[in-house]
Amino acid sequence: MTATTYQPGEISGLIEIQAAKCKGCDACKKFCPTGAIEGASGAAHRVDHDKCVGCGQCMINCPFDAIEETHSALETVIKKLADKNTTVVGIIAPAVRVAVGEEFGLPRGELVTKKLYGAMNQAGFKIFDCNFAADLTIMEEGSEFIHRLHANVQGDKDAGALPQFTSCCPAWVRYLETKYPSLLPNLSTAKSPQQMAGTVAKTYGAKVYNMAPEQIFTVSVMPCTAKKVEASRPEFNDAWSYHKEHGRHADSYQDVDAVLTTREMSQLLKLLNIDLATADEFDGDSLFAEYTGAGTIFGATGGVMEAAVRTAHKVLTGEEMARLELEPVRGLQGVKDAEITLFDKHLGQNVTVKVAVVHDMGNNVEPLLNDIMAGTSDYHFIEVMNCAGGCVNGGGQPIDRSGSSWVGNI
Missing domain, CATH: 3.40.50.1780 (Rossmann fold)
Known part of the structure; x- marks a missing residue:
C-alpha cells in the first residue's frame, strides 16, 4: 500500500497491515497497548482503528515489514x-x-x-x-499542578482532580479518552x-x-x-x-x-x-x-516528571533543588515513583508530593488507573508515555532489524 499525500483534516486509519505480507505471527499484538490488532494466529491481521492510538509500536516491531503508515506529508x-x-x-x-x-x-x-x-x-x-x-509546557503543566495541589490541601476539590496526568503523549491521551473517559478531568489542560x-x-x-x-x-x-x-x-x-x-x-x-x-x-x-x-x-x-x-530530557521516560518537579520545587520553596537529577524516576523500570517533602512558602507548611512515572503503557498503566478509579491511589502527579523508554523508542524512529533495541542503549 502506498502512503497517501497528506491532506488537512483529522487523520484516521493511520496504521495499516498489508495482508499480503502479514504472516499472522502475532508479534504486533504483543506490542499493541490497546488490543487493536485483530486476527487469528497464522492468518493475516487487521487494525481496529477505533481502538488504535497510532503509536506505531506494532509497525516498528513487525519482523516482516507488513505494517505501514497511510499518511505522509x-x-x-x-x-x-x-x-x-x-x-x-x-x-x-x-x-x-x-x-x-x-x-x-x-x-x-x-x-x-x-x-x-x-x-x-x-x-x-x-x-x-x-x-x-517543552520549557513552556513545564511552566504551564507545572503551574497547573501547583494550583491543583494547593486547592487540594485547602479542601477545594473543584479546582482540578488529583493525581494530575501529563498530556504530552498523544497515544496516552487517546488511550485515556477511549478506555478511561471518566478520568479525563485528571489530564493536564496544557497542550503538548x-x-x-x-x-x-x-x-x-x-x-x-x-x-x-x-x-x-x-x-x-x-x-x-x-x-x-x-x-x-x-x-x-x-x-x-x-x-x-x-x-x-x-x-x-x-x-x-x-x-x-x-x-x-x-x-x-x-x-x-x-x-x-x-x-x-x-x-x-x-x-x-x-x-x-529541562526541555531536553522530555524525550526519555521520567524526563517530563523530573522537569516538572524541578519547577514545582523552585516555585513552592523559592529555591532550586539541591540536586537537579531526580534519580528515582530515571531508568527503565515499568513504573517508577518518588516522594518529595518540601516547605511550601505559599502555604506556610511542609507538603509531601508523591509522583509516578509510567512507560511501556500497555503493560503497566492499568493497575494505576484502577487504583485511581477505586479511590486508593496516593499519587499527586503521574507521567505516562506510551512507548517503552519514552519518545526515544517512538514509532517514527529509525527501524532496527538487527535484533538489538534502542531501549537497551538508553
Missing part, C-alpha cells in the same frame, strides 16, 4: 520549501537529534543537534527547537510541546519572522507516528486569535500543518541531496533555538 513539505512566499518552520523534537544520524551512517545515539539544524537550514527550514516549547510550538510559531512567531500567519507553514519532526493524529485534531486550530487581536479577518489555521517522523526527515534530506553527516553546524536563526536542560 513528505511531498507537501517539499513543495512548501520550494514556495518563496511561504516560511517553513521546522519544529524538532528532542528524541530526533539522537536518532536521525544513524540514517546517515553516524553512530547510534550520537547527538547531532547542530548538524540537524544545519541540514534543515540548508533545506530551507526556519529552526524552532521543540525543547523551547508540539502543539504549543505550532501555536507560538503562528502567533508570536509571526512577529519574529515578520510574516502573516497564513504565510507560515509549520512542520514538526517527531519520533512518534501518533503526533500526526494529534496535529490533525480539530481543536488544535486556534491561531485565529492573532487575527482577532490585530483586527484582521481570516480563516483559522491548524497549529501544526504537517508532521514528519524521524525516518521521513532523513528521506527528505536525501531527496534534496543533503548529507546530514557532512552538513555544516548551525546555531539556529531566532530565540526559538534556545532552551534549558
